[in-house]
Amino acid sequence: MTAQVHVPSLFARVGTASVLTLAVGTTMLAPGIVDDAEAATNSTKALRIAASKKGAPYRWGAAGPHRFDCSGLTLYSFRKVGKKLPRTAQQQYNSTRHVSRSKRQRGDLVFFHSGRSVYHVGIYAGGGKIWHSPKTGAVVRLEKIWSNTVWYGRVR
Known part of the structure; x- marks a missing residue:
């Protein structure tokens, strides 16, 4: 092509x-x-929405539009493009189509885990980076993936 x-x-x-x-x-x-085909995908649109929230403060339990926790940012971003996600990072992992690191794409969700328990989620931005809302006192930001214990999921 x-x-x-x-x-x-x-x-x-x-x-x-x-x-x-x-x-x-x-x-x-x-x-x-990105090319026009990629830009048209819901995941890429959700990625852009998450990026547009750069600097929004973290708040536990918040799902936008001005404050977010990690799964609140992903939920908000995908809801704005018509995709429904459950509320928590673990539930979001359970509801996505799991993909390998070699098959990850921009807009896929990145799940940080300890054993079988997911404790954090962000949206893959490419280049080994995610958009996420990390913790109390922080803001939505683009950051390098800092751990090897991550799984990837594609919103259906």
Whole structure:
């Protein structure tokens, strides 16, 4: 499959000064720029919604729109694109289609676990990073995945 770059829509999205740095052939060089097919997915839209909440304070039990705990951010982000998730990180893990690390995609959920118990969730942003609402005193942010004890789930 050959990727097609439509220059007018690319100009509209990123501005004329950046176009030459974005693509060489079919390889995208700028992180965060996605093709139209990927952008249309619910998971990618949910990822963008989570990213739009950057800086929103953590509050235990909160599910937006201005404060979030970890599973509240994922629930809110997917609800805004018409996908229903249960409330807790463990319940969200149980309700997703589990995927391997090698098959993970932007917009998949990343579940941090100890043994069989899930204790935290975020949305995979690509490049080994997630958007999440980490803990009391913190805010929604993009952060590198800091643990190897994670599972991945795709919202159906």
